[in-house]
Amino acid sequence: MNITEILFWFLTALAILSALMVVFSRNPVHSVLWLILVFFAISGHYIMLNAQFLAIVNLIVYAGAIMVLFLFVIMLMNMNSDSEPQKNKWLKMAGTVAGGSLLLILVAALKNSEVQYQKVEGAQGTIGLIHNLGKTLFTDYVVPFEISSVLFLSAMVGAVVIGKKD
Amino acid sequence: MNVIILSAILGVIMMYTGVMSKNKSTARYVATAGILALIGANWLEFAGVNFFNIDTRGMLEFTSFGLVFNLIILVCTLVYFLLSGKDLEEVGANAADYFALIFFILTGIAIVSAFKTMLMLFIGIEIISIPLYILAGSDKKNLRSNEAALKYFLMGSFSTGLMLMGIALLYGATGTFYTDGMYLGLGNITVMKMAGLVLLMISLGFKVSAVPFHFWTPDVYDGSPTVFTSFMATIVKAAFFIAFLLLFENAFGRMHSEWQFAMALITAATLIIGNITAVFQQSVKRMLAYSSIAQAGFMLLAIFALNNIGKQGLILYTAAYSLPTIGIFAVLMRMKDYTYEGFNGFAKHQPLLAALLAVFLFSLAGIPLTGGFFAKYYMLVAAMKNGAMFWLVIIGVCCAAISVYYYFRIIQAMYFREGADPGIQVSEGFKTVLVLTAVLVIILGVHPDWLLHLLDN
Amino acid sequence: MWSLSGITSEINHWLYESFSPFWAVTIEMALVCVLVITLFAVLGLILVLMERKVSAYMQIRLGPNRVGPKGMFQTVADTVKLLVKEGLTPAGADKVMFNLAPFIAMISAMLLMAPIAFARNFQIWDLNIGVLYLSAVSSLSVIAILMAGWSSNNKYSLLGAMRSGAQIVSYELSAGLSLLSIVVLTGSLSVSEIIQSQADGWWIFKGHLPVILSFIIFIIAVTAETNRAPFDMAEAESELTAGFHTEYSGMKFALFFLAEYVNVFIVCAIAATIFLGGWMPLHIGNWEGFNKIMDYVPSSMWFFGKTFFLIFVIMWFRWTFPRLRIDQLLNLEWKYLLPISMVNILLVTLIAIMKWHF
Numbered sequence: 015m016n017i018t019e020i021l022f023w024f025l026t027a028l029a030i031l032s033a034l035m036v037v038f039s040r041n042p043v044h045s046v047l048w049l050i051l052v053f054f055a056i057s058g059h060y061i062m063l064n065a066q067f068l069a070i071v072n073l074i075v076y077a078g079a080i081m082v083l084f085l086f087v088i089m090l091m092n093m094n095s096d097s098e099p100q101k102n103k104w105l106k107m108a109g110t111v112a113g114g115s116l117l118l119i120l121v122a123a124l125k126n127s128e129v130q131y132q133k134v135e136g137a138q139g140t141i142g143l144i145h146n147l148g149k150t151l152f153t154d155y156v157v158p159f160e161i162s163s164v165l166f167l168s169a170m171v172g173a174v175v176i177g178k179k180d
Numbered sequence: 181m182n183v184i185i186l187s188a189i190l191g192v193i194m195m196y197t198g199v200m201s202k203n204k205s206t207a208r209y210v211a212t213a214g215i216l217a218l219i220g221a222n223w224l225e226f227a228g229v230n231f232f233n234i235d236t237r238g239m240l241e242f243t244s245f246g247l248v249f250n251l252i253i254l255v256c257t258l259v260y261f262l263l264s265g266k267d268l269e270e271v272g273a274n275a276a277d278y279f280a281l282i283f284f285i286l287t288g289i290a291i292v293s294a295f296k297t298m299l300m301l302f303i304g305i306e307i308i309s310i311p312l313y314i315l316a317g318s319d320k321k322n323l324r325s326n327e328a329a330l331k332y333f334l335m336g337s338f339s340t341g342l343m344l345m346g347i348a349l350l351y352g353a354t355g356t357f358y359t360d361g362m363y364l365g366l367g368n369i370t371v372m373k374m375a376g377l378v379l380l381m382i383s384l385g386f387k388v389s390a391v392p393f394h395f396w397t398p399d400v401y402d403g404s405p406t407v408f409t410s411f412m413a414t415i416v417k418a419a420f421f422i423a424f425l426l427l428f429e430n431a432f433g434r435m436h437s438e439w440q441f442a443m444a445l446i447t448a449a450t451l452i453i454g455n456i457t458a459v460f461q462q463s464v465k466r467m468l469a470y471s472s473i474a475q476a477g478f479m480l481l482a483i484f485a486l487n488n489i490g491k492q493g494l495i496l497y498t499a500a501y502s503l504p505t506i507g508i509f510a511v512l513m514r515m516k517d518y519t520y521e522g523f524n525g526f527a528k529h530q531p532l533l534a535a536l537l538a539v540f541l542f543s544l545a546g547i548p549l550t551g552g553f554f555a556k557y558y559m560l561v562a563a564m565k566n567g568a569m570f571w572l573v574i575i576g577v578c579c580a581a582i583s584v585y586y587y588f589r590i591i592q593a594m595y596f597r598e599g600a601d602p603g604i605q606v607s608e609g610f611k612t613v614l615v616l617t618a619v620l621v622i623i624l625g626v627h628p629d630w631l632l633h634l635l636d637n
Numbered sequence: 638m639w640s641l642s643g644i645t646s647e648i649n650h651w652l653y654e655s656f657s658p659f660w661a662v663t664i665e666m667a668l669v670c671v672l673v674i675t676l677f678a679v680l681g682l683i684l685v686l687m688e689r690k691v692s693a694y695m696q697i698r699l700g701p702n703r704v705g706p707k708g709m710f711q712t713v714a715d716t717v718k719l720l721v722k723e724g725l726t727p728a729g730a731d732k733v734m735f736n737l738a739p740f741i742a743m744i745s746a747m748l749l750m751a752p753i754a755f756a757r758n759f760q761i762w763d764l765n766i767g768v769l770y771l772s773a774v775s776s777l778s779v780i781a782i783l784m785a786g787w788s789s790n791n792k793y794s795l796l797g798a799m800r801s802g803a804q805i806v807s808y809e810l811s812a813g814l815s816l817l818s819i820v821v822l823t824g825s826l827s828v829s830e831i832i833q834s835q836a837d838g839w840w841i842f843k844g845h846l847p848v849i850l851s852f853i854i855f856i857i858a859v860t861a862e863t864n865r866a867p868f869d870m871a872e873a874e875s876e877l878t879a880g881f882h883t884e885y886s887g888m889k890f891a892l893f894f895l896a897e898y899v900n901v902f903i904v905c906a907i908a909a910t911i912f913l914g915g916w917m918p919l920h921i922g923n924w925e926g927f928n929k930i931m932d933y934v935p936s937s938m939w940f941f942g943k944t945f946f947l948i949f950v951i952m953w954f955r956w957t958f959p960r961l962r963i964d965q966l967l968n969l970e971w972k973y974l975l976p977i978s979m980v981n982i983l984l985v986t987l988i989a990i991m992k993w994h995f
Contacts, residue, residue, distance in 0.1 A: 017659070043787060047734070050780060070769045078776030079806060082783065086802050089787045089795065123349065123372040144766055144826065157236045158299045161291065164188045165307045168284035171195060172314035175277045 022062060029055035042088045046081060053077045065142020181232050181242065182221040183250055183290040190214040191283035198276025207276035208265040214283065215261055219254045222247060226634075238358065239297045246293035248495055248634045249422050253289055256415050256502040257282070262613045263510035267407040271318050278318065278408075281311035285416065292423035297357040298347045301427060305343070305387065308419060309336050312412060316404040328403030335396045339386035346379030350431075359430035369435055377432055377439060381446075384427070387420040390480060391449040394473050401469035409465065410509030413472040414502035421479050425494060428483055436486055437568075443484045444569045451477035451579040458586050465518045467586055468508065471544065474583055475501050478559050481576060484569075485562035492632050493558030499631065500551030500624050504540035507617050511537055514604040523590050524599025532611060533604075534594045539618045543625065545587040546580050551624030556580055641937060642758030669761055673750050677743075677899055684898040685712045687945075688952055695956040716891065724887035727790060734788035739885070739892035742781035746899045748774045752828045753906050756916050756937035760829060767828035768820055771907055772813045775862065778900065779805040782864075785893070786881035797880025800963055805862050807970045812858035814978040815851035818985040819911045822848070822994060832915040837922055839914040843995040847984040852912045854978050859904035860951055861966070863897065867958035868966060901948060909943035916940040922995065 032051040039045040053076045060069035140146055151159055190211075197210045221231065226247045269275040288307030295301045313336060317329025347357075353372040354362040364373055386393040401409045432439060454474030461467040479497050482490035511533055515522050527534035543552035556576075563573050593599075624631065648668070652661040686701070686709065693700025701708030726735055752767035754760040764770060779802050786798020820826055822844060823834040834840075840848050861868035869880075877883070882893045909915060916936035920928045961969065988994050 041731075043731075044734075047780075047784070066764060066766050067769070070766055070773045074769070074773040074776060077780070078773060078809070082776075082779050082802055082806055085780070085783045085787075086799065089783065090799065119371070119375055123370075123375040126371055154237055155299070157234065157239055158297075158303055161184070161287075161300075161307075162303055164191075164284060164287050165303060165310065167188075167191070168281060168307060168311045171191075171277055171280055171284070172311055175272075175274050175281070175314055176317065176320070178274065 018062065021058070025055045025058040025062070029059070043085065046084045046088060049084075050077050050081050053081070060142065063142055064139050067144040067147055068142050181230060181234055181236075181240070182225045183218055183254075184240075184287055184294075185232055186221050187214075187218055187283045187286040187290065190218070191280045191287070194276050194280035194283060198274065198280070201276075204269050204275055207279050208261070208269060211279040211283075212258070212261050212265065215254060215258045218286065219251065219258065222250050222254055226251070239300050240291070240294045241296045242294050244635055245491060245495070246422070246426075248631070249293050249418075249498065250290055251634075252495065252499045252502070252631075253293075253415055253419065254286070256418075256499070256506060257286065259503060259613065259617055260411060260415065260506050263506060263610060263617075264407045264410060264513060267510075267513045271405045271407060272320065274318070278315060281315060282411065285311050285419075289415070289419040289422075292419055293426070295423070295426065296359055296430070298350065298359065298431075299357045301423060302340075302343065302347060305420070305423060306340065308416060309340065309387075312336075312408075312416060315408040315411070316400055318408065319405045322403075322405075324403040325405060328400045331396055331403075332400045335386065339383040339393070342379050342386075343383035346376045346383065349373070349376035349379065359427065362431055363434075364432055365434045369438060374438070377435075378442075380427065381439065381442065384420065384424045385446060388417060388424060388476050388479070389473050390446050390476055391453040391473065392446075394450070394453070397473055398466055398469045401472065402463070402466050406465060406509060406513045409469070410506055410513070413468065413509075414505045417472060417476065418479075418498040418502055421476075421482075421494060421498075425483050425486075425491065429486055429491075433486060440484065440568060443480070444572050447477055447480040447484050448572055448575050450474070450480055451575055455579040455582040459582065461586070462520065463518045464512060464520060464523070464590065468505065468512075471583065471586070472505070474579065475544070477579065478556055478576065481559040481563045481572070484572065485559075485566040487562055487565055489558055489565055490562035492635060493555060493562050495635065496551065496558055496624065496628055496631060497555040500543055500555040500621065503617050503621055504543040504550075504552070507540045507614055508537060508544075510610075510614070511604075514606065515602055517602070520589055520593050521599070522602065523593040524597040526594040526599070526602060528598075529601045530604065530606075533606065533614070536614050536618045537594065538591050539621060541587040541591055543621045545584045547584075549622065549625045551621045551628070553625055554628045641756040645759060673747055673761075676750070677747065677895065680902050681895040681898055682712045682716070684902060684948065685715070685894075687948070688898075691949065691952045692956055695953070719891040720888055722887035724889050725884070727884050729790035730884065731788035731790070734784050735884075736889070738781050738785035738788060739889045739896070741784065742778055742896040743892050745774060745777040745781060746896045746903065748777075749900075749903045753903065754828055754832055754910065754915050755940055756935070759916075759937070763827060763829045766826040768816050768826045768831070768911070772809065772816060775812075775900075775904070776805065776809050778896070781896075782881050785885070789881070789884040791884050793877045794881050794883045797877045797883070801864055801881060803963075804864070804868065804966060807967060808858040808861040808868075808974075811854050811970060811974040811978045812862060814975075814982055815855040815858065816907075816911060818844075818848060818851040818982050821982065821985050821989050824989075828910060828915075831911060832917050835914040835917045835920075837920055838995060839912065839917070839919070841912045844985070845988065845994065847981050847988060848912070850981050851978065851985070852908070854974055854981070855908055855912070856947070856950070857974065858970075859908065860954060861970070863900045863904055863951075865897075865901065865951060866955040867960050869960060901951060902944065905947035905951065906940070906944045908947055909940065913943045913947075914939075915943075 029052055032048045032055060035048040036045045036052065039048060053072060057069040057072045057077075060066070060072060193214065194207060194211060197207050201207070224231075225242065226244070268278055271278065285308050288304045291300055291304030291307065295304055313329055313333040316332050317325055319325035349372050350362065350364075351357060353370060353376065354364070356362060364377075382393065386396075389397040401413055404412065428439075450473060454470055454472075454477050458467050458470035458474055461470060475497075479494060479501075482494040482497070484490075512518065526537075539550065543550035546552040546556040560573055560576050563576065564570070649661075649665070652664055655661075656664065689711070690700045699708075701711035704710040704714045726732060749771060751762040752760065752764060752770055754763075782801045782805075783798045786794040786796075786801070789795070819831060819840055822840065823831050825831060825834070835843075837843075841852055882890055885893060916939050918928070918931040918934055918936065918939050920931060
């Protein structure tokens with residue numbers, strides 16, 4: 015086992031553990047913090063794939079901005095385990111069964127998947143470097159890229175409409 | 181491409197109109213002019229004139245099917261602006277922004293009617309959805325409107341998440357976003373591809389409010405300001421259907437027999453639940469919400485059948501369902517009482533409006549000589565042509581019969597009950613537009629071919 | 638002329654000769670850790686003393702003058718006091734988060750050290766997206782502040798943390814946009830390349846008015862991002878006792894305090910690197926003789942000189958401007974700085990495309 019593999023397994027275990035903790039934490043603030051940890055672990059994976067730009071953007075956008083706003087809202091709402099609505103026992107059971115089935119199917123899908131034997135491009139991969147990413151984004155994917163500005167514009171207009179005083 | 185770019189630009193223009201002009205009605209006039217321009221641009225593109233020459237790398241493909249669909253959507257939006265534009269201004273202080281959001285939605289619709297990659301599908305669906313969340317919650321002082329917006333937003337983002345998951349699985353399995361390039365044939369189906377397909381089916385089923393993913397629909401349609409319910413239940417719903425159809429035709433068409441049974445189950449459930457629940461509603465607005473679910477069941481038949489007649493039927497259905505529904509909502513918005521009792525004696529006090537409403541309800545119920553008849557007819561023929569699962573056609577026919585009951589309850593209330601004057605004021609212009617809409621519905625019912633001939637271009 | 642890069646390459650050689658590559662890397666990492674922590678401690682001592690001396694100078698008084706010559710060991714004495722003080726944890730606090738927060742603040746400040754070039758060829762990690770890395774990691778400090786404020790279970794703390802969060806998230810935008818203007822001009826995100834591109838003059842001189850504008854915006858934005866007066870809404874004493882660290886005492890308080898000063902150092906170092914050439918001596922175009930003379934000053938001197946000058950400017954702000962109200966603060970960002978920096982970046986792009994810069 016070389017250092018890359020050790021790092022990989024460490025990050026993977028960290029990501030899965032934190033993701034589970036997001037779900038199992040009673041306190042929503044803890045959930046958000048665990049989620050931040052998940053993003054860090056995923057950024058670590060990106061770095062191992064030599065996709066440094068993606069790793070950093072993942073941090074800026076998720077850990078730095080979105081999660082901070084999440085924290086903001088949740089902290090202001092002051093939710094704790096007491097205010098958590100008690101769900102029906104049967105509902106919980108049904109949820110568990112449904113979620114478990116979905117998990118089973120997804121695991122089955124990935125277990126026998128066609129990507130299984132394709133090796134991941136490791137530290138030699140160059141696709142995630144900002145140079146190549148920028149080139150692809152502005153040549154092959156320029157139309158979706160530009161059109162997504164309409165999406166952001168509409169979201170912005172919407173936020174202003176909702177936030178404006180009547 | 182004309183419509184995509186122009187309507188995005190028009191959205192920005194509408195925002196500036198709101199800033200520049202203090203007069204509330206300016207926005208409406210500009211928006212109406214804008215929609216006329218869009219219809220012109222769409223027609224020109226149909227005739228082969230492109231304003232913009234953009235290499236989309238095959239991500240968008242403007243077929244005559246998509247363009248005709250767009251044309252219908254734009255005409256419906258024009259009718260919607262003419263009939264309900266004034267009511268739209270009354271919802272809040274941001275009329276110009278609402279128009280801007282509607283133009284952005286039209287951009288999204290133009291994208292989903294032409295997409296060739298999952299990427300475009302996703303962006304298009306999101307451009308349609310996000311403004312809708314806002315429009316649903318635009319009546320900020322009203323708690324029910326807030327509830328509608330929140331519910332729609334939460335459910336909508338969840339289904340978007342499922343869609344992304346499905347796209348990711350398919351991308352992982354095939355290595356491409358292009359729907360044609362996926363080669364999802366019968367010979368090479370794996371669990372991963374199937375899981376992706378199911379996730380996409382669920383999320384799009386959610387967007388078109390197919391049973392069992394319909395639970396948000398009545399609350400959202402009922403809680404939103406009526407003027408936006410009218411838009412959501414007609415134009416937007418049809419747009420999601422075109423996305424659904426194009427995706428399942430282009431990407432999953434070759435493995436049709438794999439998912440056909442699941443689709444049949446969803447269609448049957450949608451037809452049955454939608455129609456039966458609609459029967460028990462007391463509020464006309466809520467009844468129309470359930471009726472939109474029921475109509476969605478008929479439109480799902482096109483995706484189930486996946487043949488040419490189904491595609492033609494979907495075009496016809498879009499027109500024959502959207503136009504009457506917009507008309508009914510436009511009248512409903514002016515009523516104080518949304519229950520059936522509110523329509524008591526309507527024919528005596530407003531004979532013209534009552535007659536027009538009756539035409540629209542006939543079309544929704546699928547009575548011959550109205551557009552709705554041929555729309556339903558095409559759908560059932562498509563399902564029959566498909567050959568498999570004949571029971572679905574029988575369910576469809578039965579449900580069409582059930583739907584007559586709740587649509588005719590309004591007619592019965594209008595013509596055969598006594599009631600006080602609802603006291604609604606309508607302008608001459610409103611009446612003219614409504615008459616023209618009704619004429620359009622009847623023309624579609626007498627001679628649907630002129631619309632379908634456009635498809636042959 | 639001695640240089641730091643000579644020492645580091647010397648050590649590197651020796652390590653790789655004596656150990657296997659794995660151990661060599663490990664030892665180097667440990668060395669870097671020790672160095673960064675030492676730098677932290679030293680910076681903390683110097684900056685706190687500097688703050689007090691500068692404020693005394695501004696207010697025409699002496700400042701600390703008892704411990705050591707001219708009060709030079711005052712901060713050492715303060716540190717000893719903080720170390721031996723009892724660290725309290727409030728009863729209603731979220732214990733784990735409360736104790737974790739100061740360390741996260743420290744760690745996020747330490748991470749920022751990585752791409753900063755202290756001298757010629759003296760840089761911990763020259764990654765190819767250094768500028769993005771800086772703006773990403775600098776936005777993480779807000780998490781520590783929010784954690785501290787929330788877990789203290791104290792209204793003042795929570796309010797301070799909320800203000801701080803709003804402030805950092807919004808000012809990050811214009812800070813990022815002004816950094817971007819230099820990225821547009823150099824066409825690279827790597828810190829070392831940005832420094833190299835200033836070999837014939839610093840960007841603030843080469844880039845005309847737009848770059849000066851983005852430098853000013855950057856300084857304003859980072860002053861706000863580090864929660865310093867006149868933007869110290871997060872800990873406004875007169876309103877919120879001490880803001881997010883009201884409940885902290887002893888060493889944990891010291892860590893926050895230290896992190897704040899180190900953050901000031903780092904943002905000034907970034908400004909010095911991006912706009913003022915970092916370790917690059919003052920060069921003017923092709924004045925060979927002048928450039929030669931300037932090269933005789935060691936590169937680390939240039940770096941620390943510029944950085945400490947900027948730190949002095951930021952301290953100067955503190956004793957010059959009155960504190961803003963929270964709504965004024967957010968108005969300043971969203972209604973003035975952000976639109977200005979957006980227009981500014983267009984101008985810079987125009988300059989870069991037309992090659993109008995020197």
